[in-house]
Amino acid sequence: MGRGGGEGALGAWFDMCQHRHMSNAKALPLLEPAAEPCCPPLNERPLTADEAERTAVMFKALGDPVRLRLFSAVASHDGGEACVCDISDVGVSQPTVSHHLKKLKEAGLLSSERRGTWVYYRVEPAVLAAMGQLLTKAATA
Amino acid sequence: MGRGGGEGALGAWFDMCQHRHMSNAKALPLLEPAAEPCCPPLNERPLTADEAERTAVMFKALGDPVRLRLFSAVASHDGGEACVCDISDVGVSQPTVSHHLKKLKEAGLLSSERRGTWVYYRVEPAVLAAMGQLLTKAATA
DNA sequence: CACCTGTATCGACGGACGTCAACATAGACA
DNA sequence: TGTCTATGTTGACGTCCGTCGATACAGGTG
Numbered sequence: 001m002g003r004g005g006g007e008g009a010l011g012a013w014f015d016m017c018q019h020r021h022m023s024n025a026k027a028l029p030l031l032e033p034a035a036e037p038c039c040p041p042l043n044e045r046p047l048t049a050d051e052a053e054r055t056a057v058m059f060k061a062l063g064d065p066v067r068l069r070l071f072s073a074v075a076s077h078d079g080g081e082a083c084v085c086d087i088s089d090v091g092v093s094q095p096t097v098s099h100h101l102k103k104l105k106e107a108g109l110l111s112s113e114r115r116g117t118w119v120y121y122r123v124e125p126a127v128l129a130a131m132g133q134l135l136t137k138a139a140t141a
Numbered sequence: 142m143g144r145g146g147g148e149g150a151l152g153a154w155f156d157m158c159q160h161r162h163m164s165n166a167k168a169l170p171l172l173e174p175a176a177e178p179c180c181p182p183l184n185e186r187p188l189t190a191d192e193a194e195r196t197a198v199m200f201k202a203l204g205d206p207v208r209l210r211l212f213s214a215v216a217s218h219d220g221g222e223a224c225v226c227d228i229s230d231v232g233v234s235q236p237t238v239s240h241h242l243k244k245l246k247e248a249g250l251l252s253s254e255r256r257g258t259w260v261y262y263r264v265e266p267a268v269l270a271a272m273g274q275l276l277t278k279a280a281t282a
Numbered sequence: 283c284a285c286c287t288g289t290a291t292c293g294a295c296g297g298a299c300g301t302c303a304a305c306a307t308a309g310a311c312a
Numbered sequence: 313t314g315t316c317t318a319t320g321t322t323g324a325c326g327t328c329c330g331t332c333g334a335t336a337c338a339g340g341t342g
Contacts, residue, residue, distance in 0.1 A: 042212060043217045043221065046210060046213050046214040046228070047214075048210075052206040052207070052209040052210045053206045056204050056206040057204075059200050060201065062197065062200040063197050063200040063201030063202075063204040064201070065190065067197075068183075068193040068197045069188050069190070072184070073187040075279055076183070076186050076187055080184065087187070091190070123184070128183075128279055129276075129277060129280035131276050132274070132276030132277030132279075133273070134273075135269055136269075136273030136274065136277050137273075138264075138269055139266050
């Protein structure tokens with residue numbers, strides 16, 4: 001629970017990425033901390049067991065249709081933020097929605113905040129970008 | 142089994158993407174068919190049940206640590222292609238390796254070809270790029 | 283305070299998944 | 313043909329996971 005946001009596996013994964021990134025990042029200052037490349041692309045070298053273990057958590061979180069719809073619903077909402085009541089129309093019961101949102105939060109893809117009666121979830125742009133470059137860099141390299 | 146490559150869920154997913162892409166693609170010719178953007182980014186609009194169902198298959202395929210290591214091993218090999226014997230050192234038995242490679246193939250992420258004694262797996266760059274843009278476009282938009 | 287609404291947690295059930303040993307198949311070679 | 317190596321398939325087992333109803337918690341309203 002060191003940094004703000006999720007309290008799940010993202011912390012370790014992101015820290016791992018930052019650590020690796022730091023070894024060859026010397027000239028770039030601290031602007032745009034969310035859009036920077038991060039972590040070895042999948043085709044740079046075979047992932048270690050640790051890297052795979054942590055990275056798989058995030059892919060697994062998006063590997064369920066209901067979670068993918070929930071995540072997309074949050075991400076496509078204004079400001080990348082949505083109340084649970086706005087996105088819970090995905091064909092499963094309310095406890096199941098809550099369960100999946102918790103999973104996405106544990107994977108570090110979403111963070112939540114209670115404001116009055118309602119709870120709002122929003123996406124973590126940095127992680128999204130990191131995951132994307134994991135794939136796009138692999139595709140274009 | 143219409144197109145070359147995998148025979149799994151990729152076919153439907155890619156076709157779905159192409160179909161959608163065709164509706165707003167009028168001015169671009171057929172160069173770089175593999176690097177083109179494809180499918181709505183996750184933050185463009187909430188995914189439908191069908192879209193989520195098909196897309197989740199690919200994320201789920203990368204949601205297992207062993208499969209992620211196998212995929213990374215293939216992708217990082219020369220030419221994006223590797224013999225099974227080169228990548229099967231991931232700490233599980235040979236049948237399990239074969240099982241996971243089959244899953245990756247069914248998800249459309251890998252294709253396989255037998256050449257003599259050995260079987261070679263290689264990545265599908267188009268799908269990789271499509272998945273990446275699903276995330277990077279969502280991250281930067 | 284009581285009551286209502288929105289969200290999270292608990293406990294249980296059924297199905298999917300990762301794993302293995304045993305066996306089957308494909309090709310190379312003698 | 314037989315044998316050896318490389319890979320895929322089968323069947324079984326244990327565990328994880330998605331789902332639900334019931335219940336608990338939080339906050340607003342009266």
